[in-house]
Amino acid sequence: MGGKSSEELKEIIRHEAMRLGFSHCGVARNDTLEELRPFYSDFIGRKGHAGLKYLETYFEKRLHPELVLEGTKSVIALMMNYFPQETIPEEDNFIISRYAYGNDYHVVMKNRMKELINFMKSAFGDLQVKAFADSGVVAEKAWAQRCGVGWQGKNTLIINKSAGSFYFIGIIYTDLELEPDTSETDHCGTCHNCVTACPTGALDTPYQLNIGRCISYLTIENREEIPGEIKNKFNNRIYGCDICQDVCPFNRLASPHSVAEFIPSESWRHLRKKDWLTLPEQDFNRIFRDSAIKRIGYQILKRNMP
Numbered sequence: 001m002g003g004k005s006s007e008e009l010k011e012i013i014r015h016e017a018m019r020l021g022f023s024h025c026g027v028a029r030n031d032t033l034e035e036l037r038p039f040y041s042d043f044i045g046r047k048g049h050a051g052l053k054y055l056e057t058y059f060e061k062r063l064h065p066e067l068v069l070e071g072t073k074s075v076i077a078l079m080m081n082y083f084p085q086e087t088i089p090e091e092d093n094f095i096i097s098r099y100a101y102g103n104d105y106h107v108v109m110k111n112r113m114k115e116l117i118n119f120m121k122s123a124f125g126d127l128q129v130k131a132f133a134d135s136g137v138v139a140e141k142a143w144a145q146r147c148g149v150g151w152q153g154k155n156t157l158i159i160n161k162s163a164g165s166f167y168f169i170g171i172i173y174t175d176l177e178l179e180p181d182t183s184e185t186d187h188c189g190t191c192h193n194c195v196t197a198c199p200t201g202a203l204d205t206p207y208q209l210n211i212g213r214c215i216s217y218l219t220i221e222n223r224e225e226i227p228g229e230i231k232n233k234f235n236n237r238i239y240g241c242d243i244c245q246d247v248c249p250f251n252r253l254a255s256p257h258s259v260a261e262f263i264p265s266e267s268w269r270h271l272r273k274k275d276w277l278t279l280p281e282q283d284f285n286r287i288f289r290d291s292a293i294k295r296i297g298y299q300i301l302k303r304n305m306p
């Protein structure tokens with residue numbers, strides 16, 4: 001490492017992460033997340049994870065990064081802004097969550113993190129290093145908070161004090177010894193905006209998402225029929241939900257991203273309700289070829305429509 005201190009190594013990585021388009025980069029020491037075991041156990045015990053089986057399957061791996069990458073010493077959390085310049089009009093339309101406006105973020109994040117890893121290997125030599133974007137094997141939010149890039153708010157999302165929550169999170173495990181940042185603390189205070197705004201009661205217990213009632217889960221992960229009593233509350237949302245972010249005071253600080261891949265494609269940004277309702281399957285496959293929306297498939301998108 002050329003005699004560089006752990007602080008210097010971290011700053012070199014942070015600088016390169018910013019150059020690659022990440023907005024925030026923090027570091028934590030791999031002290032394991034063992035203290036979260038009772039919370040996760042209770043959550044799974046009462047089936048709070050609904051159909052998200054990976055929370056159960058990867059229980060131990062989520063608490064212990066070294067079970068995923070042997071010798072992990074440091075965890076790096078990266079954030080990438082996806083807040084759009086313009087919101088697609090909601091009048092006479094179905095609503096798509098902002099995070100799905102552009103190309104599939106899994107691919108975009110992985111490509112950028114791969115570049116960061118290549119940089120780290122060329123700068124620091126032979127390292128053990130592994131990147132994750134929205135991976136069930138990593139407790140991303142817990143690490144993001146420990147890395148100091150935000151705290152997990154009452155809406156259970158990671159919120160950055162000066163930039164809000166419209167961010168994708170990427171996590172890197174490495175055997176490189178890096179100087180840790182200070183873990184972030186909770187700044188929700190007496191605010192309850194997200195809890196009262198959630199139309200389905202999914203945040204009735206603040207800080208604990210009732211996954212089975214969350215529109216985001218129900219429209220994207222869930223493969224079953226959606227009970228009419230909940231679906232009536234979607235208010236035209238057919239892919240994801242941003243309500244608990246829209247009402248968060250910290251998102252008044254959101255500024256538009258500058259990631260070309262996240263700009264919505266001309267091929268669908270002008271669709272309105274009647275176009276969605278009559279969209280042929282072959283057009284869906286073509287239009288959303290590079291989008292996260294294609295992951296749910298045509299039939300599930302149709303199911304989500306009123």
Ligand code: SF4
Pocket residue numbers: 155197198199200201202203209213214215216241242243244245
């Ligand atoms: S995403 Fe929507 S449904 Fe889910 S917790 Fe937030 S406001 Fe509620």
Ligand code: SF4
Pocket residue numbers: 153154155156159187188189191192193194195244247248249250
């Ligand atoms: S809306 Fe208020 S309570 Fe909810 S996450 Fe934001 S600051 Fe916290």
